[in-house]
Amino acid sequence: xxxxxxxxxxxxxxxxxDLAWQVHEEGHDVKYYIEAxxxxxxxxxxxxxxxxxxxxVDWADVIVFDDIWMGDDIGTGARAEELRxxxxxxxxxxxxxxxxEEDRGYAMEVLEENGVSTIDxxxxxxxxxxxxxxxxxxxxxxxxxxxxxxxxxxxxxxGDEDDxxxxxxxxxxxxxxxxxxxxxxxxxxxxxGVEVAVCGFFDGDGFVDRVNFNFExxxxxxxxxxxxxxxMGTSMFWAGRNELFEETLGKLEGWLAEExxxxxxxxxxxxxxxxxxxLEFTPRFGYPTIALQEExxxxxxxxxxxxxxxxxxxxxxxxxxxxxxxxxxxxxFPFDDEExxxxxxxxxxxxxxxxxxSGIHLEDTxxxxxxxxxxxxxxxxxxxxxxxxxMAAAREQCYGRIGDIAIPNRYYRDxxxxxxxxxxxxxxxxxxxxxxxx
Numbered sequence: 001x002x003x004x005x006x007x008x009x010x011x012x013x014x015x016x017x018d019l020a021w022q023v024h025e026e027g028h029d030v031k032y033y034i035e036a037x038x039x040x041x042x043x044x045x046x047x048x049x050x051x052x053x054x055x056x057v058d059w060a061d062v063i064v065f066d067d068i069w070m071g072d073d074i075g076t077g078a079r080a081e082e083l084r085x086x087x088x089x090x091x092x093x094x095x096x097x098x099x100x101e102e103d104r105g106y107a108m109e110v111l112e113e114n115g116v117s118t119i120d121x122x123x124x125x126x127x128x129x130x131x132x133x134x135x136x137x138x139x140x141x142x143x144x145x146x147x148x149x150x151x152x153x154x155x156x157x158x159g160d161e162d163d164x165x166x167x168x169x170x171x172x173x174x175x176x177x178x179x180x181x182x183x184x185x186x187x188x189x190x191x192x193g194v195e196v197a198v199c200g201f202f203d204g205d206g207f208v209d210r211v212n213f214n215f216e217x218x219x220x221x222x223x224x225x226x227x228x229x230x231x232m233g234t235s236m237f238w239a240g241r242n243e244l245f246e247e248t249l250g251k252l253e254g255w256l257a258e259e260x261x262x263x264x265x266x267x268x269x270x271x272x273x274x275x276x277x278x279l280e281f282t283p284r285f286g287y288p289t290i291a292l293q294e295e296x297x298x299x300x301x302x303x304x305x306x307x308x309x310x311x312x313x314x315x316x317x318x319x320x321x322x323x324x325x326x327x328x329x330x331x332x333f334p335f336d337d338e339e340x341x342x343x344x345x346x347x348x349x350x351x352x353x354x355x356x357x358s359g360i361h362l363e364d365t366x367x368x369x370x371x372x373x374x375x376x377x378x379x380x381x382x383x384x385x386x387x388x389x390x391m392a393a394a395r396e397q398c399y400g401r402i403g404d405i406a407i408p409n410r411y412y413r414d415x416x417x418x419x420x421x422x423x424x425x426x427x428x429x430x431x432x433x434x435x436x437x438x
Contacts, residue, residue, distance in 0.1 A: 001303045005029045007060035009053050011076050014039035014376065016066035018291050018362040018383070020047045023302045031056050035071070042375045045367025057088060062309045065092035065263075067284050074098040077283075084260060089309035093283050094259045100281040104144055104186045107281050114251045119270075119277045120189040127175040130187060131168050138163040140190035143170060144280070145182050154227040154334065155182070159190055188279070193272030194424045195279075199289070200249045204262045204311045207253060210238050210318050211245045213434075214289055215420060216268065220334060222415040229334040233326040233416035234289050235391060238296065238318040244269075244433040247276050262309055264290070273431050288383040291361035292325035295385040321389040324398045324417045327363070328410050333379035341377060344409045348374040350381060351406040359385040359401045374407075381407065391417045391425070 006028055008020040014034045024030040024047050033053035034040045043049070050056050057063065063083060065076040080092030100107045105123045112118055123146065124130035134141060141164055143157040155178065159167040167187070174182060199212040214236035220226035241250060248267050256265070266282035266289070294301050299317040307314035330345040331337075350365065350372035361383040364376035374381045382405070386398025395417045402412065428434050 001300060001306065003028055004061040004302065004306055005059055006031075006302070006305075007050075007053060007056050007063045008032045008047075009063065009065050009076070010034045010036070010039070010067070011065065011070040011079075012036055012067060013069075013378075014042040014364070015287055016064065016285065016290075017043040017047065017365070019064070019066075019285075019294060019301070019305075021362055022294050023305070024048070026300060026302045028302050031059070039364075039376045041366050042364050043362065043366065044375070046362060046365075057083065061089065062306055063088055063090045063092070064305065064309075065090070065284075068093060068098040068101055074102045080262075081260070084262075089306075091263045091305055091309050093263065094261055096259055097256075097261050097265070097283040100283045102146075104146060104280065108278075110252070110255065111278055114255055116248060116251050116278060117275060119191055119279070121186055123184060123186050125184045127171055127179065130185065131171050133187065134164040134168045134171070138165075140164060141167045142188045142190050143167060143174075144186040144188060145178075146184040146186060154229075156228050191270045191272070191277050193270045193277070194427055195268065195270055196244070196424075196428065197266050197268040197282075197286075198245055198248050199264060199266040199282075199286070199293075200245070201264055201308060201314075202253075202256050202261050203308045203313065204260050205257055206313075207241075207249065208308070208314055208316070209240065210316060211241060211249075212236055212238055212289075212293060213244070214266075214286075214292075215417075215424070216289075217413060217416050220413075222413050227334060231286070231288060231327060232329075232413045233324070234286075234292055235322065235324045235394070235417035235420055236289070236292060236296075237322050238320070239434065242434050244271070244276065244428075248278060262311075264293075271428065271431065271433060276433070288325045288327050288361070288363070291363075291383040292323050292385050294361070295319075295325075295359060296323045296387055319387050321387060322391040322394045322417070322420075323385065323387040324391070324394040325361075325383050325385045326398055326402060326412050326416050327380060328382045328384060328402065328405070328407065328412045330374060330379040330381065330407065330409055330411075336377075338377070341379060345374055345379050346377075348381075348407060348409070350374065353404045353406065356404075359398065360405075361385060391420045 031050040077093035077098035140159040201208040296319040332340040366375040388394040
């Protein structure tokens with residue numbers, strides 16, 4: 001592919017730095033815009049920047065949005081629709097696909113209208129009503145905040161008690177501590193099984209044939225304990241349009257085509273021997289999933305996203321084995337504490353013990369005089385990846401690469417991918433959802 005011009009837009013926090021860097025490293029012209037002032041140094045020294053992305057729209061061959069948020073409001077989908085209507089090639093959502101993430105009730109309606117079964121769920125705008133519902137309908141539930149506050153990942157709560165008493169107690173606590181910000185929440189019946197996300201790339205007309213199946217690890221500590229984070233690591237593989245895909249995202253293909261959606265869309269599910277139960281959408285790139293997907297796309301990343309944005313039926317070459325990504329973080333992640341961050345993490349040096357940068361992906365990082373340094377304010381400098389013919393081989397490569405990196409005060413989960421090895425993979429195969437690997 002000839003040299004193309006890519007405009008990457010972070011209309012809120014900086015999330016897409018690594019993809020911009022990858023495309024730039026492949027020899028294409030890149031400009032990157034970051035709206036959040038606290039994040040604007042992220043990517044410095046790695047990718048060219050712009051202070052006014054709207055002024056670069058006509059320059060770009062492809063415009064890439066990284067999230068649905070523009071500050072505290074959803075809005076990139078609406079802007080992407082407008083730009084596509086003007087004739088621009090855009091990787092981004094629509095007004096309605098943005099709602100899939102922001103409005104959980106609407107997401108369930110879309111699934112049901114397209115023939116996808118959903119878990120029993122109910123939305124509440126009143127804590128009192130939610131607590132009364134749990135007391136009158138005792139069962140384990142999951143609390144999922146609605147709106148902007150859902151980005152505070154530690155507020156998601158998965159109940160343990162069969163009578164729902166812990167959920168009622170947590171709702172009472174949330175009312176006192178978060179009542180001024182949490183304007184609503186969804187209660188979803190808890191279902192036991194294997195949690196797996198089905199991720200497809202959509203080019204405006206249909207899904208790319210390669211389907212991505214990934215397993216998120218959201219808790220801070222190994223063993224899946226501690227506070228919820230955005231994500232601590234991901235394991236995954238690519239396959240074809242098996243039953244798990246056809247019974248979930250496959251049923252939305254027509255709806256997404258009517259929307260004109262372009263980009264990655266992920267549907268997280270609980271799967272057991274009785275059925276597939278969708279939990280929530282990610283109608284955008286996942287993080288750090290996109291870094292792992294980049295690593296496992298063995299053809300040109302730039303060509304893939306150029307073809308995706310132009311509706312050219314992309315056919316990426318992908319790694320046929322397994323892949324693992326681990327997020328390497330620093331204090332006070334996943335919390336906000338400026339004093340702790342200043343003392344332990346701000347501008348910290350990232351030191352590599354070998355010259356090889358294979359599998360090293362940027363998050364909150366900058367490069368100053370050739371030295372990689374921690375940037376921003378979140379304490380998430382790197383994602384490290386590995387791949388192999390087996391999950392064990394992918395883990396070995398990934399954690400070997402982490403061992404060659406020195407960052408003071410770093411921490412990470414050392415169990416990413418173990419769930420697959422300990423039986424989740426066998427269960428999915430036995431239940432017949434994965435079918436033959438393609």
